[in-house]
Amino acid sequence: MAAGAVKAQAPEPLTLERFGSFHVGGREVVVSGQPVREVLFTPGGVPARVDPNGTYLMGSMYAQYFVPRPLRGSAPLLMWHGGGLTGVTWETTPDGREGWQHYFLRRGWHVVVSDAVERGRAGWSQIPEQTGGQALTLTVDNPFERFRIGNGQGSYQRGDLLPGNQFPADRESYMNFMRQVVPRFTTTDALTLESYIALLERTGPSVVMVHSQAGQFGWRAAQARPDLVRALVLIEPAAVGDPARVEALRNVPVLMVYGDYIAQDARWPTIRGNGVRFAEAVRAAGGSVDVVDLPERGIRGNSHMIMMDRNSDEVAKLVQDWLAARGLWR
Template identity: 35%
Template structure:
């Protein structure tokens, strides 16, 4: 049989166009059905300067207020949402952007979990991003430190990528990654952060806290403050682990650039409040198994070890906590941002399975 050239052309064009459509679908998926979305400030403090406001001297502070230290929250509720939404708290140097589009343009946990029926609340913590009004002053200085962060966040040992790392290797993605950092407009304060997260949980009457890195510490504090925290999910927490009086472990020495990792002692009464909700902690790959002079891998080794001690303490006192080191369940190559890595759908599946097991996906 002889095939006419114009048929070959038409077939080729059809195949090309279906390819384009597929690429588009893969990018954006089915439409998101959003029942409600919006934003607000939550928590925070207010200072009133003594005196009486004089409209003729309106630039004088007398009688004027300053509101600050609130969180900014953007939320979306899908149609037929599960009972408890996910409340996302970013880590150091990040904003809510961290949960949105990934550096290489794929969907982050915001969209992925919307598609799975969860309401999502994305915070800019007090003194960060759109919640920039801080009750304390700060100086913001441009600092050339991005190759440090590349290394600290375990994309690799700059300029080398870790073999098999789940991070895109093109320049544009790395640029997006660097640009998604944003500075503090006031010193980080775990207590102030947790107050705003707690105020949010009161407002929405319960939720599942998903915290990243430095967000872990305020996460535990929020769990202590407020029984409306129905579960805590932490990706690569490092600092802020709290232990009951008399049970504080020794500091864990590390060649990491932040030195030895210490826990914090709190009352048994407060500690026991962390046994009220299930807790799961995830760590990615390229974390040393034992002390090493490779400082980034050793930094996270101390974090992972401390997390294991902490989970043990929680469970000893009747709680339900676990550490999942992703490589141990066959998920390899993750950086400090497993929820944004190339395999973030696989990581989301692991979290979905845990939420299901805990009855939190209904």
């Protein structure tokens, strides 16, 4: 058995200088004038009267940090998940390997994995007056077909994987991934950005790594507080920043990473095209943005969930090398 395979079976112990969790952000909201509701606490029981009026705390977010020994990263490495998901994205992969949280911890990064506003341990709000939208959950076939795992619409039912796909799509692993899916609120972007900025204020200057929906939060947080973002790593960002403020990104080095199967996808050519155009605007304003299409580097088969794909360590190494080349790791 190869040394690499042995290592995957029994990884080395990890020494933590410290670890823990905290919440940041949020605001107090007063609800008044609402009718008292009847609530059923136990099926078949007697409804209880609940008064929904009062002061609530909403819009905060959750973060868990790990500081390894020895510490080699020059700043905390913040990992921000995508829509309909939580920080679990960065933890153990759906087929049970170590995730990017572990990969970067083992290389000496202080890693902070968070749950964005309205998702996971951030909690979510009962106050429609504030969030104004609805929450959507994905059906089991949706990510399979939309995250470039299966070969387009109907592929989940057909069991039709994209050829060479690296996502662990055996039934057990795929269902482990679906268990990570949480409802997605549609109109909480402003609250989410606000709490991400509060997170940066708490951690201090950091490297920010984002996935998918968090593309917009990474770009916009860096535009709002470029002093707090040492570098921005965007894994298949689904949205861009504020086009009117690209000059704010002049001094923030940026890496964008895209996976495989994009040209043949219904949506991703447009999403990638928007991202690349935004990158060009940042460059024109004096910024530095590297765009990596993995297949052009000979790294093939990556779905939208690159950090979970079977070759996740190979892509993590590409990111790690990029950060080291920018002097952010010693």
